[in-house]
Amino acid sequence: MARQVSSNKFENGISAAFRALSKDKNATVTFDNLSNKATLNKNIISLPKLKQTPSRSKKMNIRGEADSKALCLNYHDKNIHNNFAYAEEIKQQIFNDAGRTRYESIGSNNMLGIKKNISTLLLKINFNKLCFLLSFCLNLEISC
Numbered sequence: 001m002a003r004q005v006s007s008n009k010f011e012n013g014i015s016a017a018f019r020a021l022s023k024d025k026n027a028t029v030t031f032d033n034l035s036n037k038a039t040l041n042k043n044i045i046s047l048p049k050l051k052q053t054p055s056r057s058k059k060m061n062i063r064g065e066a067d068s069k070a071l072c073l074n075y076h077d078k079n080i081h082n083n084f085a086y087a088e089e090i091k092q093q094i095f096n097d098a099g100r101t102r103y104e105s106i107g108s109n110n111m112l113g114i115k116k117n118i119s120t121l122l123l124k125i126n127f128n129k130l131c132f133l134l135s136f137c138l139n140l141e142i143s144c
Contacts, residue, residue, distance in 0.1 A: 007031075007050040010059060014066050018045060021070035021107065021114070029066070038065035045069045064121025067114050068104055075103035 015029040024043050033039060033046040047062055054062075081099055086092040108115035134140065
């Protein structure tokens with residue numbers, strides 16, 4: 001039987017890991033976001049609100065989101081990134097994805113736990129993109 005971990009212990013663990021990975025002891029982690037996406041504003045990350053006992057899948061997604069945002073704080077310089085911004089949306093999206101890939105790769109190459117969390121997150125993101133493309137191209141109603 002899977003071990004049950006309360007959301008408070010899980011949240012405390014995520015918060016500690018986030019501060020350690022970001023190398024910002026003043027970083028703040030909140031679990032009050034009503035959407036399913038994490039948001040990062042300066043050194044404050046807002047993660048999705050959790051049920052009392054979150055599912056394994058939900059915990060893995062939150063770990064991946066928190067790790068990605070912490071690595072962004074640690075290894076990504078917004079000022080440098082913005083100096084090379086593109087006016088065209090598709091070029092900017094590719095540039096943003098390349099930057100994200102760079103800092104997530106640094107963390108994944110250095111820490112196996114981070115690699116597992118980021119890989120799980122990427123599988124979810126790519127699955128959702130594939131579902132969208134299939135439903136759009138085939139004009140189907142697909143629930144992902």
